[in-house]
Amino acid sequence: MLMNSNKEGGADCPNCGISFSPADKFCANCGQKASLPGLSLISIIKEYIDIVFNFEYRVWISFFHLFIPGKLSTQFFDGKRQKYLSPLRVFLIFGLIHFALFGNWVNKKFDKQLTSLEKNIQENAFKEQFFSKIDSLPNDIFEEEGLDTNQTMAVKAKLFKEITTDSSNIPRQNNDIIATDSLPNTYQILVIENINGKWEVKSLPLTFSDIYNLDDENIIKKANIKTKFGKWQVKQEIKLQKEIKNFTLFVTGQLIWMVIFSMLFISFFQKILYFRLPFFYAHHLIYNLHFHAFSFLTMSLFMMGNNNEIILKNFNFFILVILLYQLFAIKNIFKQGWLKTVFKVLLNDFFYLVISSSILLITVILSMLLF
Incomplete structure (x- = not known):
C-alpha cells in the first residue's frame, strides 16, 4: 500500500500527514515506511517477528555489553x-x-522473626491480663471466706507453680503486687506536641494490653494527647507495632x-x-x-x-x-x-x-x- 499522493507529485504520510518526495523510503517525521504491505495475516506475523527479533537483539547486545566496564x-x-x-x-x-x-x-x-514480633504484643497483652486477674483472685477468695489475707502470697506462689510450664515467663515479686512492667519488652511511645507555642516530647508508657485491646481513640484519651499532630503520631506508632x-x-x-x-x-x-x-x-x-x-x-x-x-x-x-x-x-x-x-x-x-x-x-x- 503506497502513501497518499499530493498535488506536488510527492506523497502524504497517512500516519502524520507530512509530505515527502517519492524517492524517500520512510517518512522523515514519524519513520513509517513509504510503502506499506496490505493488511493480511502473513504481513501481521512478519511485522511481529521483526519487532520481536529487533527488540531481542537490543536486549541481548545491551546485556552482553553491560558486562564490559564502561x-x-x-x-x-x-x-x-x-x-x-x-x-x-x-x-x-x-x-x-x-x-x-x-x-x-x-x-x-x-518472616519468622517479623511474625514473632507481631505475636509478641498479643502474647504479652494476654500475660498482663492473666497476671492481673490471678493477682487479685486469692485476695478476693480470702476476703469472701473471712480468712487471713496475709497468707495470699503463699497461695499465689503455689498457684503459679501449678499453672505454668515455663517458670521463666512468670515475674516473681517480693511484694503483694505482680508488676506488669517486669514483663519483657514493655512498650513506650514518643509523641512530639506543640502546646502553646512550645514543643514538648512526651514519653507515654502503655501496657501491651492497651495496644492490643484498646482502639486508637481510647489510647489517645488515656494518654491525654490534645493536638492533631500528636494524635496522628500515636496512631502511626501503634499501627507500626501491630503490623511490623x-x-x-x-x-x-x-x-x-x-x-x-x-x-x-x-x-x-x-x-x-x-x-x-x-x-x-x-x-x-x-x-x-x-x-x-x-x-x-x-x-x-x-x-x-x-x-x-x-x-x-x-x-x-x-x-x-x-x-x-x-x-x-x-x-x-x-x-x-x-x-x-x-x-x-x-x-x-x-x-x-x-x-x-x-x-x-x-x-x-x-x-x-x-x-
Whole structure:
C-alpha cells in the first residue's frame, strides 16, 4: 500500500500527514515506511517477528555489553544508541528484578522473626491480663471466706507453680503486687506536641494490653494527647507495632526511590570531582544508571543462588566484583591515570555511603509517616 499522493507529485504520510518526495523510503517525521504491505495475516506475523527479533537483539547486545566496564556508557556518549536499550530502561529492568528478588529474600529471611514480633504484643497483652486477674483472685477468695489475707502470697506462689510450664515467663515479686512492667519488652511511645507555642516530647508508657485491646481513640484519651499532630503520631506508632511485617515490606518497596535519589546526588558530586574534564552532569548520570544496573544484576545473581552454601559464604566476592567493575568502568570512561582513578573512586564511594545512608534514613522516616 503506497502513501497518499499530493498535488506536488510527492506523497502524504497517512500516519502524520507530512509530505515527502517519492524517492524517500520512510517518512522523515514519524519513520513509517513509504510503502506499506496490505493488511493480511502473513504481513501481521512478519511485522511481529521483526519487532520481536529487533527488540531481542537490543536486549541481548545491551546485556552482553553491560558486562564490559564502561562499554555501554562510552557507546552512548559516542552517539551509538540505536542498537542499545536506553540507559534508563536498562536501569529499570535490572532494578525491578533486583528489588523483586530482594523483597522475596527479606520475606523469606525474616518472616519468622517479623511474625514473632507481631505475636509478641498479643502474647504479652494476654500475660498482663492473666497476671492481673490471678493477682487479685486469692485476695478476693480470702476476703469472701473471712480468712487471713496475709497468707495470699503463699497461695499465689503455689498457684503459679501449678499453672505454668515455663517458670521463666512468670515475674516473681517480693511484694503483694505482680508488676506488669517486669514483663519483657514493655512498650513506650514518643509523641512530639506543640502546646502553646512550645514543643514538648512526651514519653507515654502503655501496657501491651492497651495496644492490643484498646482502639486508637481510647489510647489517645488515656494518654491525654490534645493536638492533631500528636494524635496522628500515636496512631502511626501503634499501627507500626501491630503490623511490623507489612511495614518492613513497605519500606523494601521504597528502596528503589532511595537508589534513584542517591544517583542524582552522586552524579552531581562526580561532576564536581571531574570538573576539568569535558563531561556534563548527564554523562555522569548515564554512567551511574549503567553501573547501578550491573550492581543490581550482580546482587540478583547472589540472591537467586543464596540457597547454595558456597554462594552464601562468598558474599564478599560479589561485592568485590562490583567494586572492581566500578574501578575499571571509571578508568575506561574518564581515561585518567590509575592513581587518580583509585583516589577518586575511594572519595566517590565514601561520599556515596554518606548520601545513601542519609537518604535511607529519610526513606525509613517517610515510610513511617506514609505507612
